[in-house]
Amino acid sequence: MSKNKSGKKRKDDTTNGRVAVLDRAPKLRRKAYEAELATLQGELVAMQEWVRSSGAKICVVFEGRDTAGKGGTIQRIVERVSPRVFRVVALPTPTPREKSQMYVQRYLPHLPAAGEVIIFDRSWYNRAGVERVMGFCTPEETARFLEMVPGVEKEMVESGIILIKYWLEVGPDEQTRRLEGRIDDPRKVWKLSDMDLKSYGRWFDYSRARDDMLAASDTAWAPWFIASTDDKKRGRLNLISHLLSQVPYEPLVKAQVTLPERQEPGDYRPSTYSARHIPTPF
Numbered sequence: 001m002s003k004n005k006s007g008k009k010r011k012d013d014t015t016n017g018r019v020a021v022l023d024r025a026p027k028l029r030r031k032a033y034e035a036e037l038a039t040l041q042g043e044l045v046a047m048q049e050w051v052r053s054s055g056a057k058i059c060v061v062f063e064g065r066d067t068a069g070k071g072g073t074i075q076r077i078v079e080r081v082s083p084r085v086f087r088v089v090a091l092p093t094p095t096p097r098e099k100s101q102m103y104v105q106r107y108l109p110h111l112p113a114a115g116e117v118i119i120f121d122r123s124w125y126n127r128a129g130v131e132r133v134m135g136f137c138t139p140e141e142t143a144r145f146l147e148m149v150p151g152v153e154k155e156m157v158e159s160g161i162i163l164i165k166y167w168l169e170v171g172p173d174e175q176t177r178r179l180e181g182r183i184d185d186p187r188k189v190w191k192l193s194d195m196d197l198k199s200y201g202r203w204f205d206y207s208r209a210r211d212d213m214l215a216a217s218d219t220a221w222a223p224w225f226i227a228s229t230d231d232k233k234r235g236r237l238n239l240i241s242h243l244l245s246q247v248p249y250e251p252l253v254k255a256q257v258t259l260p261e262r263q264e265p266g267d268y269r270p271s272t273y274s275a276r277h278i279p280t281p282f
Contacts, residue, residue: 025234033233040240041080046252047244048081048117055114057161058247061123064168065206066196067178069229073168073236074119077243090121103127103145104152112161124149128213133205134198146216153222163222164246166239167210172203174230 051058062070078086089110098106104124112118127145131137157163170178179200182188199206218224225242229235 025231028231028233028237030233033237036237037076037240040237040244041076042252043244044077044081044240047247047249048085049252050247050249051117052085052115056247057112057114057159058117059112059156059161059163060117060119060243061125061163061165062119062121062168063123063125063129063166064227064229065170065175066199067175068168068170069232069235070121070168071191072232073229073239074121076236077119077240085115086117086119088119088121103141104149111156124152125213125217128217129206129209130195130199132209133202134195146212149217150219150222153217153219157221162247164243165217165222165224167214167224167226168229168235168239169226170229175200 050056062074064070074088078088091106091110094106107120107124110118110120124145127137127142128149132139132142153163179192179196182192214224227235227239227242
């Protein structure tokens with residue numbers, strides 16, 4: 001058992017196939033969480049302005065277990081920034097044409113140009129994870145991908161892209177609790193797919209796939225970072241804080257803004273047109 005940079009104990013839990021950071025911190029209260037999140041989101045705005053002005057190209061990859069909180073974390077990252085700078089890419093099932101292409105080909109058009117932050121909600125690593133476990137590709141295709149991907153990512157980094165890769169890890173008990181919570185909640189039922197149900201029973205197949213993926217593609221130029229998300233609130237804050245630490249942005253300089261005076265109405269008269277207003281049941 002070793003310690004990570006924060007001093008927390010870290011271990012590979014071979015009992016449940018989980019890579020975990022043991023976090024014994026007390027439950028984070030909502031008010032404290034929201035205050036910390038607001039501060040971090042302000043820093044994301046500063047990062048956005050630096051990306052826009054510097055022409056930086058940032059690519060963030062989110063992978064992890066089902067229910068590990070990828071979508072919720074991404075939502076908190078992008079909810080206070082400009083969609084013209086931050087763009088989320090969540091590609092659907094490949095079309096027959098895309099299946100006939102070189103595997104990484106359909107991802108390449110989505111890589112960032114100058115002044116963009118592209119966030120992949122699952123990525124080319126599908127081949128090393130769900131495709132391998134669910135039998136959508138052959139073992140040979142997975143092996144070829146794992147052999148090829150470090151070189152592709154090196155080309156990305158050498159082209160000027162800041163590539164940041166996250167694996168979100170959740171324990172089996174917490175995964176079960178979250179999946180059960182989706183069954184009867186009409187707000188979450190769309191998150192419970194047939195694929196989630198099929199993959200639920202293959203915990204250790206996914207553990208093996210994850211271990212092979214990390215071993216093959218954790219490189220000096222594109223390392224993997226693991227985020228423990230059994231505690232969703234702490235996991236989100238920790239990840240956003242780490243993301244900010246990986247980008248050499250500059251603090252946002254607050255502009256001195258004074259609202260101008262509004263013009264006088266002059267000859268304007270309110271319209272007599274009867275507009276269709278929406279109902280107001282609330």
